[in-house]
Amino acid sequence: MSTVIDLATAERNSLTPPSDILHSRILLEKMAHNWYKRAQVGKVRQKTESELLPEMAFDPNRDDFLVDLLPFKNHPMFSKAPESLQKKVLSCGWIAYNEKTIDIEAKVIAPVCNSIIYREIPGINQAADQLLASDTLVDEAYHIQLVVNACNITRNNRQLEHLKLPSFTLVKQMEKEKNRHPEPWKKHLVQMATAIVSEVFVSDYLALLAHDKTIQPLNKLTVYTHLRDEKAHHSIFLQLAKCMYASLSAEQQEFFAQMLPKPVRWFADVELEVWGEMLRQIQFPNADQMIRDTAEDSEVNLLRIDYSDVIKLARELGVLDSAIGADSFARAGLFS
Ligand SMILES: [Fe+2]
Numbered sequence: 001m002s003t004v005i006d007l008a009t010a011e012r013n014s015l016t017p018p019s020d021i022l023h024s025r026i027l028l029e030k031m032a033h034n035w036y037k038r039a040q041v042g043k044v045r046q047k048t049e050s051e052l053l054p055e056m057a058f059d060p061n062r063d064d065f066l067v068d069l070l071p072f073k074n075h076p077m078f079s080k081a082p083e084s085l086q087k088k089v090l091s092c093g094w095i096a097y098n099e100k101t102i103d104i105e106a107k108v109i110a111p112v113c114n115s116i117i118y119r120e121i122p123g124i125n126q127a128a129d130q131l132l133a134s135d136t137l138v139d140e141a142y143h144i145q146l147v148v149n150a151c152n153i154t155r156n157n158r159q160l161e162h163l164k165l166p167s168f169t170l171v172k173q174m175e176k177e178k179n180r181h182p183e184p185w186k187k188h189l190v191q192m193a194t195a196i197v198s199e200v201f202v203s204d205y206l207a208l209l210a211h212d213k214t215i216q217p218l219n220k221l222t223v224y225t226h227l228r229d230e231k232a233h234h235s236i237f238l239q240l241a242k243c244m245y246a247s248l249s250a251e252q253q254e255f256f257a258q259m260l261p262k263p264v265r266w267f268a269d270v271e272l273e274v275w276g277e278m279l280r281q282i283q284f285p286n287a288d289q290m291i292r293d294t295a296e297d298s299e300v301n302l303l304r305i306d307y308s309d310v311i312k313l314a315r316e317l318g319v320l321d322s323a324i325g326a327d328s329f330a331r332a333g334l335f336s
Pocket residue numbers: 105139140143226230
């Protein structure tokens with residue numbers, strides 16, 4: 001087993017004890033050889049609509065999404081809208097939920113996997129890391145295929161083929177942050193922080209729908225299958241984060257400590273801009289007014305996602321022991 005790590009560098013640069021980093025290394029080595037045993041999506045080959053089991057066939061009477069996940073669910077303009085329009089809004093919700101998933105996979109996680117494969121991230125440069133990154137790329141590519149298929153079935157059945165969504169906050173803010181820093185290492189750390197937070201949060205995000213018994217059965221199965229894979233590989237990024245952080249210089253650690261809390265809020269955004277765009281396209285009456293009213297309601301501006309794993313990671317890395325780290329988490333409203 002090749003658990004070669006520069007423990008002297010790790011000890012010098014990190015509050016994480018070298019024994020913990022060695023533990024992460026051993027876990028990563030083990031996980032690097034598990035993909036064939038645990039990957040779920042490969043076992044559930046994506047089927048075309050006509051190949052689906054009868055109980056999975058599209059049921060026009062079932063809702064595509066949960067009313068509870070609509071940021072304006074309590075607004076009178078929504079509750080008084082005709083039922084057919086409310087159902088169309090739910091279909092838009094399902095499409096947006098999936099397109100956000102595609103953004104996470106394609107624009108947040110995949111670029112990090114590629115950077116790991118090219119050994120561009122400090123401390124993540126061993127054979128096991130490259131193997132894990134390539135396994136994760138395969139997982140995420142399957143997830144994109146799974147989600148695109150589910151989206152297309154909804155679009156076809158609900159006459160939403162032409163619905164066009166703008167960018168989501170997570171990717172928009174990540175790119176904005178990267179553009180603020182000319183140094184390539186800073187861009188890598190912004191992308192890495194966003195990927196770590198996304199991999200922690202995506203399971204909670206999928207769990208919002210994965211066990212629901214009221215929505216389209218195919219939608220539930222799609223999310224449930226994805227969730228099982230995410231749960232299997234989400235700790236990879238947590239362990240990689242520890243190996244990376246230990247290899248960063250003091251300046252890089254400070255920068256990473258400032259970046260880590262930011263994607264928490266980007267991810268949890270309820271995407272009112274995307275909603276406004278979709279509602280206008282389906283000609284929901286007074287869509288702009290409803291979105292403006294919802295934007296003023298701070299209670300609904302963030303998805304209720306549990307960020308305790310991000311705090312736990314920050315604690316384990318020692319990020320919260322530094323004044324800069326504690327301050328950046330406090331400013332993001334995650335730590336007092
Ligand atoms: Fe995924």
